Amino acid sequence: MKASHPGAHRARSNCSDCSIPGPGISRVFASLGVAGIVEGGQTMNPSTQEIIHAFENLSTDKVILLPNNKNIILTAQAAAELTVKKVAVIPSRSVPQGLAAIMRLIPDGDFNNVVTEMNDALEDVETGEITIATRSVEIDNVQVQEGEIIALHNGKLILAAASLEEACLELLKAAHADHFELITMFYGDNIPKAEVFRIADKVRAIYPAQEVEVQEGCNRIINSSSPLSKAFHNYTHTSLQRKEFGVSG
Secondary structure (H helix, E strand, C coil), X not given: CEEECXXXXXXXXXXXXXXXXXXXXXXXXXXXXXXXXEECCCCXXXXXXXXXXXXXXXXXXXXXXXXXXXXXXXXHHHHHCCCCCEEEECCCCCXXXXXXXXXXXXXXXXXXXXXXXHHHHHCCEEEEEEEEECCCEEECCEEECCCCEEEEECCXXXXXXXXXXXXXXXXXXXXXXXXXXXXXXXXXXXXXXXHHHHHHHHHHHHCCCCEEXXXXXXXXXXXXXXXXXXXXXXXXXXXXXXXXXXXXX
16 A cells, blocks of 8 residues: 655645555655555555554645555445544555546645545556466356466456467457557566567557556565456456556566
């Protein structure tokens, strides 16, 4: 979970807090003005107290929380009820949604208006993940064999593929990446950089009208208690926005 805090050398009127799965993504959020970070992930959900600790000592009385994980939203909402600060929870269910929301943060803007804008940003985001199956399973009418690479779009399994490249390209196709302006690729520390950049070049060739950028995510392989995560472990992550299309891994 990460806390963003605009204006480093003065009291901020609006501050934001978020949950993040890896140091690379944390650096991206920090560059956008995030002031506090709580490490999170599918099996590393922060406690209410950890979230409160991330923002309680910040020099602002207005805080915006970005859970960036559906499993952390309720905890963030509980934290908001246990502080004297004015706290709003933007129910971001993924890192891409959190990034879209933080781009709408106006440090000196009207708090309620800023919260509304950040909430609206969530509607512009599509999210995808590319993972490896740890066992054979059938979910959402997709048959997956152990060891296969699979792609999820907005949390729903949509396909299985023989290679990472195939999974990325088919996911982008299924999510209509040609309707977006920017494709952002986040990659995990278990993927060779050369492979990431090779696939990124392939994406650029297929989508010449879209800008393609690559960001280091450094998210680690984790297991979760959710039905999908029991079968799959994290490999790469993809996010899509109406104005910005992101692919992360």
